[in-house]
Amino acid sequence: MVPYFYIRCMAINYLNQTLRILALFVLVFAILFFGRTVLIALTFGAVLAMLLLPVCQWLQRKGVSNGLASTLSVVALLVLVGAVITLLQYQLSGLVEDLSKIEERVGELVAGLKSYVKQHFGISHQEQQKIIKEQQGSGMGKVAGIVTGLLGSMAGIMVDAILVLVYTFLFIFFRGHFKQFLLRLFKPENRETTREVLQNAGKVTQSYLGGLGLMIVMLWVMYGIGFTIAGVKNALFFAVLCGILELVPFAGNITGTSITVLMALAQSGDTKVVIGVIITYGLVQLIQTYLLEPLVVGDRLNINPLFTILIIVIGEAVWGIPGMVLAVPLLGIFKIICDNAEPLHDIGFLIGPPKEKKGEEGNFLTRLFKKSK
Secondary structure, eight states, X not given: OHHHHHHHHHHHHHHHHHHHHHHHHHHHHHHHHHTHHHHHHHHHHHXXXXXXXXXXXXXXXXXXXXXXXXXXXXXXXXXXXXXXXXXXXXXXXXXXXXXXXXXXXXXXXXXHHHHXXXXXXXXXXXXXXXXXXXXXXXXXXXXXXXXXXXXXXXXXXXXXXHHHHHHHHHHHHTHHHHHHHHHHTSOGGGHHHHHHHHHHHHHHHHHHHHHHHHHHHHHHHHHHHHHHHHTOTTHHHHHHHHHHGGGSTTHHHHHHHHHHHHHHHHHTOOXXXXXXXXXXXXXXXXXXXXXXXXXXXXXXXXXXXXXXXXXXXXHHHHHSHHHHHHHHHHHHHHHHHHHHSGGGHHHHHHHSXXXXXXXXXXOHHHHHXXXXX
């Protein structure tokens, strides 16, 4: 009777603890979803502050005051972003000059598509044109709404960008104050562990984002060389685009390459150029997967690939594209917290990579296809 009562109490206690954890996760995701208007810019500011912190600390070691060092760190970020935008704008101006040729080529592709539809589905050119006009007529209101929404989105992006810069500066400038506040939330005997968690979270974020930035620059170079050899016009623009889209894991590089293939078809229609773009993409992905990621980025976040994909999907569902960009570094920070908080050790173990035997370290794909001994 006593063992039965004891087991029942243990089961109820475990169930209550599980329900509390699930309720906490539901509450957190509800706050993230309904508070996304405020939290997205705030989170970007915090992550960028972690990234720029070494720059600020280096300036302070050179004798620069905290306020000026924080300002110069944000200015350095602005200069870097401005340089990339200027480069894209320069390449985009050349792309705009070819718009008439691209439009002509698109017209040829559309004419070929109409002929294909006529031959295989028996719909004449006149009927196709009538259907297109009907769709255009019924969609004029939608187009006007889309344009209005796009202008509103651009204005919102500008406001969010300014907010992110302000948040970044304030997080860097008041970092000591915020750190003391977090330490005061815990008991004195736990403050050393908390300080270690904060330090490790900052290091992991800096390491991951710094390595990712260096890898993107290398991708710019490789894509630029490959697209130029393939004969893509404005190759540098598409190389930079493919590299920047790498910020969105998994989907970004495929999207950038698909855009490049479509534009290559619209510009020249030469099959050799398209094949060259696809070959470039394949070679770059091989180099990125087996060389750049292990050496430059590495397993900085120490996360299981399953949960990397899962958190990206969740991030997109909660915050959209910004969520996909922020999801992986935030999961890395969460894992550090789990590894140092005893009640969350099991969750940290779950989202971490499997423990490898000696001599089995290396790239995930290499281990995946490696023969078992």
